[in-house]
Amino acid sequence: MATINDRVPVSNIKKIAVLTGGGDCPGLNAVIRAVVKDAINCGIEVYGIEDGFLGLIEDRIRPLSLDDVSNILTQGGTILGSNNRSNPQNYPVGEDKDGNIIYKDLTDVCVTHLQIRKIEALIVIGGDGTMSVAKPIADKGFNCIGVPKTIDNDLYGTDITFGFQTAVHVATEALDRVHSTAASHHRVMVVELMGRNAGWITLHAGIASGADVILIPEIEFDLDKISEYCLWRSQRGKRFTIIAVSEGARPKGGKQIVDRVVEKSPDPIRLGGVAKWLATEIEERTEIESRYVVLGHTQRGGTPTAGDRILATQFGHHAMQLLKMGKNNRLVVMQGGVLGDVDINSAADKQRLVPSSHPLITAARSVYTSFGD
Numbered sequence: 340m341a342t343i344n345d346r347v348p349v350s351n352i353k354k355i356a357v358l359t360g361g362g363d364c365p366g367l368n369a370v371i372r373a374v375v376k377d378a379i380n381c382g383i384e385v386y387g388i389e390d391g392f393l394g395l396i397e398d399r400i401r402p403l404s405l406d407d408v409s410n411i412l413t414q415g416g417t418i419l420g421s422n423n424r425s426n427p428q429n430y431p432v433g434e435d436k437d438g439n440i441i442y443k444d445l446t447d448v449c450v451t452h453l454q455i456r457k458i459e460a461l462i463v464i465g466g467d468g469t470m471s472v473a474k475p476i477a478d479k480g481f482n483c484i485g486v487p488k489t490i491d492n493d494l495y496g497t498d499i500t501f502g503f504q505t506a507v508h509v510a511t512e513a514l515d516r517v518h519s520t521a522a523s524h525h526r527v528m529v530v531e532l533m534g535r536n537a538g539w540i541t542l543h544a545g546i547a548s549g550a551d552v553i554l555i556p557e558i559e560f561d562l563d564k565i566s567e568y569c570l571w572r573s574q575r576g577k578r579f580t581i582i583a584v585s586e587g588a589r590p591k592g593g594k595q596i597v598d599r600v601v602e603k604s605p606d607p608i609r610l611g612g613v614a615k616w617l618a619t620e621i622e623e624r625t626e627i628e629s630r631y632v633v634l635g636h637t638q639r640g641g642t643p644t645a646g647d648r649i650l651a652t653q654f655g656h657h658a659m660q661l662l663k664m665g666k667n668n669r670l671v672v673m674q675g676g677v678l679g680d681v682d683i684n685s686a687a688d689k690q691r692l693v694p695s696s697h698p699l700i701t702a703a704r705s706v707y708t709s710f711g712d
């Protein structure tokens with residue numbers, strides 16, 4: 340990882356653009372604000388691209404001013420709009436006579452839309468899907484600087500992405516809230532959390548809320564063991580069990596439960612449904628009344644936590660520092676508490692999963708938390 344010690348700008352960059360790609364997440368506006376304010380402060384013009392790469396394909400690009408980013412630090416979502424179904428390299432442009440969709444590579448069109456306005460660099464705020472979509476543009480020699488976003492915290496190369504802390508906060512509060520019903524009605528309560536193939540949100544929120552069982556995609560679970568654990572708790576007087584389950588968790592030798600397939604998305608699989616299935620199976624096996632809750636997009640909404648606002652501001656500033664230093668095709672990262680940058684292509688199409696030896700797993704096991712294994 341490269342770090343910036345020298346703060347003296349060397350590049351003479353005059354115009355940049357910024358876009359937000361993939362699913363929204365808390366802190367996107369905080370990054371946009373940091374980028375726009377930092378740029379204008381240094382005499383650099385900033386353009387905003389609407390709805391991610393779709394706006395770049397369709398040439399929906401507008402100048403951003405200080406007024407545009409005033410009062411957005413605490414707002415969830417993105418003032419620019421986002422889109423997770425438009426890949427310029429593989430964009431549907433029509434149908435052939437047999438009804439098959441015709442795809443075209445519109446990378447050059449995107450670069451032209453930037454060059455016409457004399458834009459010299461693009462700040463891409465997104466997750467692994469967005470970074471992989473940016474890759475062909477960077478490969479054409481157009482400077483792309485990535486800023487790592489996702490509630491899932493699964494972007495390769497960085498220890499943390501902004502949005503994650505807010506999602507953990509929302510998930511923890513929800514797990515805390517189901518506690519009272521679980522205890523009053525002596526139930527098993529299963530709470531399904533987002534995160535795709537990574538269990539970071541569930542692991543953190545599960546530990547923070549003291550969930551009895553934490554099920555993550557990285558550790559396959561055994562239904563019999565979970566049922567035995569619920570019964571064991573009942574026998575020792577704890578007549579309820581709280582289960583935090585990742586949407587991507589699966590039983591030993593089984594498959595993840597897919598809710599839908601979103602055509603044209605860089606990652607078309609949408610997971611969901613494991614909590615309902617688990618609650619039914621556990622009730623059948625234990626005869627303890629069971630219910631489930633799916634938090635879904637509530638984890639992505641609302642105002643970012645203080646931690647995410649700070650991280651997003653740091654990331655936005657660092658992206659600007661990289662541009663001012665004349666760096667090309669870098670991804671802003673945080674490693675071991677230090678801000679730095681890596682090659683933007685190193686994050687494309689990869690996921691950072693929870694290692695089974697992670698210290699948080701060991702700590703959770705030490706307080707009798709079950710991982711269902």
Ligand code: F6P
Binds near residue numbers: 362601
């Ligand atoms: O990557 C963020 C995320 O919220 C995942 O946790 C979840 O699986 C997915 O996006 C949901 O996507 P969509 O908003 O397209 O339903």
